[in-house]
Amino acid sequence: MSLAAFTALYFVHLAAAMSPGPAVLLAMRTSLREGFVRGVWLAIGIGLGACIWAAAALFGLALVFKVAPVLLTGLKFAGAAYLLYMAYKMWRHSGDPMDTDLPSLPKDRSPLRLIWLGISTQLANPKAAVFFGTFFLTFIPPTAPLWAYGAILGIVFFNDAGWNIIVARIFSLEKTRATYLNLKSVIERVFGGLLALLGLKLALT
Template identity: 75%
Template sequence: MLGVLGAIYLVHLAAAISPGPAVLLCARTSLREGFLRGTWLAVGIGIGACIWAIAALFGLALLFKVAPALLTALKFAGAVYLIYLAIKMWRHASEPLADLPETEAPRNAAGLVWLGIATQLANPKPAVFFGTIFLTFVPPQAPPWVYVAIIGIVFFNDAGWNVIVSRIFSLERTRRAYLDLKTTIDRVFGGLLGLLGLKLAIS
């Protein structure tokens, strides 16, 4: 079973590292609000990934195959949410940090965790990804501790990678560069997030 867990760890780590909405938001949050707040967002991202993994365990990936309209509906809902976040970034890109409205002020830990969860849940594709992993790597008669270990791996990879992203983007040199180029950087982040939302809707 250790070989199975090792294979799942490597496959999922590659997926967690690939750029996506969660990584973009983590980078931007850390630039604007610092490492600690970026870490709380990373915790939420890890929890959101675990929710999809647990859903796959309970057959949600199979449900998507049987009822593809459900997957399509969830993809469109997720795309709308990501595009909404992108528009918010774009609209406030030219405003100095000190002049941002109250809704854009630094959020508390609970709000950041929830944002991370919501961002992950906006994309239902991980449920299919995890379902594929379980079918490919995990034997049908695997003991319960294996599934618990897999959930732990999922959290460690998603949260851990985004903590690293938070650390990199919260460095003082990185933040100074952000403040000098805030409008451009925020619009790049917003544009990329919007493109990811559109990709989710049409894929």
């Protein structure tokens, strides 16, 4: 693969990673509520989840979805149900008071649990495998060497994890957090509503 192909792949995928979705919403909420360090652990999980879908696309899962669309439909509904459940939990607990002291690791949720939350949030959207399948068909020649696959997965992880770390940094700042504490109930319901809409969009498209 040429440097031009890698460059194009990098920027197109970065634009996709930056688009608002369940993972970005979760990174915002986690860093607002629990601080930057926990947001970083979550971002690592988000990056790993993206790599799982990217690896699946590289090895033909997108083709399986095309041959057996019922499998994609089932995964879409399962993912939508997961997102709607998360939205319900956000909405239900939006009025709960929050301790103004940031929790210290590993209290409440350990780094491994946060990483798994990031992975499971990414895996709740099987359309990512279809995106990566189409995306890779555009940029990756059939004769690409094995090392190129490793480099591509590295790009996917760097973009998804890196962008969500930036999101975590922004939303963990004291001014941002103070605004959140003042408007906690409203913001939690907005996040929950957006997550529910994303779940419904996943199920209906």
